Amino acid sequence: MRIVQITDLHVGREGEETYGVDVRANFLNILQAAQKWQPQYLVLSGDLCYRSGETGIYTWIRQQLDEQGIPYEVLSGNHDDPAMMAKAFGRESLLKNGELYYAREWNGRKVIFLDTTTGMVSGQQQGWLREQLQHMEHEAMIFMHHPPLMAGVPFMDSRHALRNRGEVQAILLAHPFNVHVFSGHYHVEKAVRKQNILVHITPSCFFQIGQVSEQFQVDHYRIALRDINWDNGVMMNAVHYLNGEVQH
Numbered sequence: 001m002r003i004v005q006i007t008d009l010h011v012g013r014e015g016e017e018t019y020g021v022d023v024r025a026n027f028l029n030i031l032q033a034a035q036k037w038q039p040q041y042l043v044l045s046g047d048l049c050y051r052s053g054e055t056g057i058y059t060w061i062r063q064q065l066d067e068q069g070i071p072y073e074v075l076s077g078n079h080d081d082p083a084m085m086a087k088a089f090g091r092e093s094l095l096k097n098g099e100l101y102y103a104r105e106w107n108g109r110k111v112i113f114l115d116t117t118t119g120m121v122s123g124q125q126q127g128w129l130r131e132q133l134q135h136m137e138h139e140a141m142i143f144m145h146h147p148p149l150m151a152g153v154p155f156m157d158s159r160h161a162l163r164n165r166g167e168v169q170a171i172l173l174a175h176p177f178n179v180h181v182f183s184g185h186y187h188v189e190k191a192v193r194k195q196n197i198l199v200h201i202t203p204s205c206f207f208q209i210g211q212v213s214e215q216f217q218v219d220h221y222r223i224a225l226r227d228i229n230w231d232n233g234v235m236m237n238a239v240h241y242l243n244g245e246v247q248h
């Protein structure tokens, strides 16, 4: 099963200034690059919108995705509105108490999608996640916008980390198999591990953030996708970069 993950698009309103980055062109370029990997599924792992959820932005993104003809999933990040997103993508039936978390059965394997819009995994969602993992007799695959582990990126770890990560880690550590988590949010490429929890942080389609500084710093403007291949109990994945469309 081949999946391409794309994250942190930060698409603005038409014509909106977004730090000199043409975020719409970046998204179109990354979608075109994704085709090369012939994925069975695409996952957009949150922060689809520049600042906050907007129906017009979601509708434009949906149009671009629908044209690809590849099945896709969307999840909500801290710059999204899950209810608005679910409506724009015709997925209102997946909403639970205003949150957009759900599971899919792909090639006989359950894949889990969480909602961390608030910077937390809600109590109700934690209960649901525990249930999902309970009868899973193999390694798990989870997509969530916020990484559930600290990542050694001082600016993001100190200001924007998942707030109740300890609770989420406890659930994942209890799974008797590996748990592969695919995240975004940090605008870096990073792999972090704690026992059976393996977190893969995928770079943004906007810009990347410096991994050393305590202060906000742009590292570079290349954009990326993650190609994930999961077959016969082997999980392979790699990040591939493109040049971003930037005016400075």
Ligand SMILES: [Fe+2]
Pocket (backbone or CB within 6 Å): 047, 077, 078, 079, 145, 184, 185, 186
């Ligand atoms: Fe984010």
